Amino acid sequence: MIDLKVLREDPERVRASQRARGEDEETVDALIAADERRRKAVATADSLRAAQKALGKQLSQASLARGNREELLGRAKQLAEEVKLAEAEQASARKAIEYAHRAVPNLILEGVPAGGEDDYVVLKHVGTPPERDFPVRDHVELGTALGLFDLERGAKVSGSRFYFLTGLGARLQLGLLQLAVAQAVAAEFTLMIPPVLVRPEIMDGTGFLGAHAAEVYRLREDDLYLVGTSEVPLAGYHAEEIIELSRGPLRYAGWSSCFRREAGSYGKDTRGLIRVHQFDKVEMFVYCRPGCAETEHQRLLALQEQMLAAIEVPYRVIDVAAGDLGSSAARKFDCEAWLPSGRAYRELTSTSNCTTFQARRLGIRYRDSEGRAQIAATLNGTLATTRWIAALLENHQRPDGSVRVPAALRPALGGIELITPG
16 A cells, blocks of 8 residues: 555655556546544544543542532433444545555556556666577477477366476476575575465455456355465465564565466467466565665575576566556566567566555554654565577577577586487
């Protein structure tokens, strides 16, 4: 949730953020009205309770004349009814502002491009997509011929967009994730293997039950959700806590299986390993003071680029437009690798600065230099995932259908330098 202090002091900033996202500005006006109603209701209820308390003290005086006592008792009865109504209004106003507050997404940071999915800004290109003098195969053709995965039997067992990673394909994924873990640990992240089923309040607290709720798998009998990223359990790890940040940010790296319904993506990157319902991922997650968040964001991006350099693929970094950020992010950078088969860039990593939005919903605070509890900031970023196999195979393919293994991944494959058919 956004900071209501910002809304009260600079409502135009909130409206401008909504315009940049392509969202309805009326949600801002609704939140302003709900905030005013709640504050008025609290003031009224407090005033009536104070009057009720004062009247109670008067009634406790033994010296009151009978007539005065009866008059005061009548007033006490009337006040009790007024307090009851005021408290009902206060409860109603509290629910109304909670609903209105959750309807407003995070405030974008200065410099975020306005617009939707296609309005991103390319910040840089790294590496040059190679021109090949042989027919380029896509990762599905390569992986199937090399025995790295089995899509047909994955569909037989579980349905479309499921797969088996087999033999060297399974080892390749483990090698990618182990490389990511080693890099994260070297950067002083604490490795976590979190639960992948979470309570509704944790899923909602991270912002995944809003516009993107259709992407989430729900187990209704248990009232639990399967996570689409370990960002969710890592965000919930310190829910309703005051965390220690005096020695610097808390940094975690979560290795987990992830589950996404991919609702509404019919016909869009559905071939192979690009958009699947289950995959493994190493995700970085940071808790820090709000003033450190932009520095931490750049640090996460640098770690992602370090991983991409290790697998030796051309990529670009984009500044994601406001309308494509999702409700929780105030800024997001994506690293997109070149896929030769489609002659296009496809997202491999994403890193988001969520400022205090998630922590405010989840009740995560820290103590400032004066000992006062303040809302923390949270950030997240992908370090490796199953999808990377697609970019790796396509970029390192050779004319005979074999695939060169980048040097950083060879130890995980027993020193193999080339994956060959048969």
